[in-house]
Amino acid sequence: MIGKTQRFEPFAEAPVRVIDEAGQWIAPFAYNLDDDFVRGMYRDLVRARRLDERLSTLQRQGKVSFVASAAGHEGAQVGMARAIEPGRDWLYPYYRDLPLALAVGWPLAEAIAQQMATRADPARGRQMPAHPGSAALNLFTVASPIASHVPPAVGTAIAQKLAGQGDVTLCTFGDGATSEGDWHAALNLAGAQGAPVVFFCENNGYAISVAFRHQSGSVDVATKAHAYGMPGYRVDGMDALACYFVTRQAVEAARDGLGPSLVEAFVYRYGAHSNADDDARYRPADEVAAWRRRDPIGRMRRFLEGRGLWDDAAEAALAAELKAELDAAVRAVEAAGPVPLGWMFDDVLASPSLQLRKQRAALAAQRDLEEPAR
Amino acid sequence: MAVQTIVQTVARTLAEEMARDERVVVLGEDVGKRGGVFLATEGLFDRFGPDRVIDTPLAEAAIIGAAVGMAVHGLRPVAEIQFADYVFPGFDQLVSQAAKLRYRSGGAFTAPMVVRLPAGGGVAGGHHHSQNPEAHFVHTPGLQVVYPSTPNDVKGLLKSAVRGDDPVVFMEPKRLYRAIKEEVPDDPDHLVPIGQAVVRRAGDDVVLVSYGASMSETLRAADALAEQGISAEVIDLRSLLPWDEDLVLERVARVGRVVVVSEAPRTGSFASEVAATIAEEALDLLEAPPVRVTGFDTPYPYAQDRAYLPGPDRILHAVQRVLDY
Numbered sequence: 118m119i120g121k122t123q124r125f126e127p128f129a130e131a132p133v134r135v136i137d138e139a140g141q142w143i144a145p146f147a148y149n150l151d152d153d154f155v156r157g158m159y160r161d162l163v164r165a166r167r168l169d170e171r172l173s174t175l176q177r178q179g180k181v182s183f184v185a186s187a188a189g190h191e192g193a194q195v196g197m198a199r200a201i202e203p204g205r206d207w208l209y210p211y212y213r214d215l216p217l218a219l220a221v222g223w224p225l226a227e228a229i230a231q232q233m234a235t236r237a238d239p240a241r242g243r244q245m246p247a248h249p250g251s252a253a254l255n256l257f258t259v260a261s262p263i264a265s266h267v268p269p270a271v272g273t274a275i276a277q278k279l280a281g282q283g284d285v286t287l288c289t290f291g292d293g294a295t296s297e298g299d300w301h302a303a304l305n306l307a308g309a310q311g312a313p314v315v316f317f318c319e320n321n322g323y324a325i326s327v328a329f330r331h332q333s334g335s336v337d338v339a340t341k342a343h344a345y346g347m348p349g350y351r352v353d354g355m356d357a358l359a360c361y362f363v364t365r366q367a368v369e370a371a372r373d374g375l376g377p378s379l380v381e382a383f384v385y386r387y388g389a390h391s392n393a394d395d396d397a398r399y400r401p402a403d404e405v406a407a408w409r410r411r412d413p414i415g416r417m418r419r420f421l422e423g424r425g426l427w428d429d430a431a432e433a434a435l436a437a438e439l440k441a442e443l444d445a446a447v448r449a450v451e452a453a454g455p456v457p458l459g460w461m462f463d464d465v466l467a468s469p470s471l472q473l474r475k476q477r478a479a480l481a482a483q484r485d486l487e488e489p490a491r
Numbered sequence: 492m493a494v495q496t497i498v499q500t501v502a503r504t505l506a507e508e509m510a511r512d513e514r515v516v517v518l519g520e521d522v523g524k525r526g527g528v529f530l531a532t533e534g535l536f537d538r539f540g541p542d543r544v545i546d547t548p549l550a551e552a553a554i555i556g557a558a559v560g561m562a563v564h565g566l567r568p569v570a571e572i573q574f575a576d577y578v579f580p581g582f583d584q585l586v587s588q589a590a591k592l593r594y595r596s597g598g599a600f601t602a603p604m605v606v607r608l609p610a611g612g613g614v615a616g617g618h619h620h621s622q623n624p625e626a627h628f629v630h631t632p633g634l635q636v637v638y639p640s641t642p643n644d645v646k647g648l649l650k651s652a653v654r655g656d657d658p659v660v661f662m663e664p665k666r667l668y669r670a671i672k673e674e675v676p677d678d679p680d681h682l683v684p685i686g687q688a689v690v691r692r693a694g695d696d697v698v699l700v701s702y703g704a705s706m707s708e709t710l711r712a713a714d715a716l717a718e719q720g721i722s723a724e725v726i727d728l729r730s731l732l733p734w735d736e737d738l739v740l741e742r743v744a745r746v747g748r749v750v751v752v753s754e755a756p757r758t759g760s761f762a763s764e765v766a767a768t769i770a771e772e773a774l775d776l777l778e779a780p781p782v783r784v785t786g787f788d789t790p791y792p793y794a795q796d797r798a799y800l801p802g803p804d805r806i807l808h809a810v811q812r813v814l815d816y
Contacts, residue, residue, distance in 0.1 A: 240597035258596035268556020276564035302553035467656040470733030
């Protein structure tokens, strides 16, 4: 449990920070975490970055159609992941949350299979890449329309409140999502219902090319929490431990029946919005370079090394382990082969309609439904 | 057996389902103490309390979106949208979230939920209290769309919708809410399967196909035809997505003449889908082209409230056209 000295006041102007860029502990409370817990976070940060790099490679090879790089967001995502209980609590992520999905336990092979849409994909190749989901982990399958998952997240939180088990929902989104009507409707409902939900904004400053100052007249996102009757917190999103502590406080409040919170983490995406974007058109290179110097991975490594918990040998071993894991997962996913044409007709309704049965039969008369989809 | 109206049947059926299954919850604007602006949820708040009869903020996206999230977590939400005309702020939740959830997750997640839409004209409501937006939803794979016209079918289809495993757009003919009374079976498991049409009246000269509020005008037209010695078969589709095309094709093939009646605007309408399917599948067996009698391609008018509806006169005119062909 967080002691009284670790309580964070809502709406504090300065974002919460726990370790600085040099890896120094700067929190106003003592370090009290298990060393393996922190090393595990570091491993998840590095693992997410390696997956990100591998997906870009696969995209250039023509094996993945789309990549929304999460590099720069890992600290926020790995931090918040540690604040919930996967499989008990519910998670409503958005499309840039692969590090979060991995950190709550989504198997790497499933993650890669979703990107490559082979037969190994449990979602059967139904979606473009960057759309995680897992029933086993209560990880609500991502949908592309921005902020459309926020009202459902509140519905799940209301159901959790009715069930009375102290379970919570964590719902993430980018800064652009906070302009959507659904976002406001959802936070308003959550406030009115006292729903046990934590809204987590990964504010990277840009919705594709539109800078936050053009997104909103509000100084930031956390401020908006005032209007919905919930606490708002600002946190350094490049500081995984700060994101962990703040999210944990919000999660515990929700578990205790104190209702929703809004957390705003200031992060940065190092890459373009996606492989189809050219970020040089709308942001200066020195801004990117400045944020890269605040990198959550280097910061955490320096913290661990400063405490004698990490060294070059451990880093080399981790790199080798992760490369082997990635190589094996990609091989297995590719080997599963493309999904068949006929899968297109499944999972529309619990049982196919008369119309769909006729349409399927008509196509089957012209094409082999077992042939690979294209 | 109790003699009851459509709107009474909605409230009593919801009460039965809530008593049967504690996962069933009702949410929407004014559904609590007020019992809904049409009284379609009357008595539920007192009986089941605020946890299961939830007065929501005035935000359709929040209502339908929350229903999705409740359904995902194991509840069986029944959301009321006060008028079908106000569903559009929640349209994205139905189309992007509810309808595609099973598909996009490969069956991992489903959204068993009902969205009730009091629909249709003839209530002096103008274009924002009179529309029939079924075509928007029929064009959305992953939804089911029903539009019953009798208390019996309201009970049977609402139960099927609540008990089913997919999102259902449940349209209610609000013009008929209190216009029709009939005996409704007490059977708590009185189910009407989604996707089955019913023959309301047998006939040999022409088939009239309709659904929802327009069933009332269609049956009156059939009465008028009978007085003229013309025998009209009347089919009530009841379900639009999926719809019972086999029954329609079988009857139309036997009779050879068909008129499709719906009060929604004509272009891109569900009536057009029925007519196109008949033309495509049964052209050789037709004695005349399928003819549609529909609303007009205008926003629903206020001053011409009744004239807009395809009333018996317009239906009889269309029947004459297919008989004279």
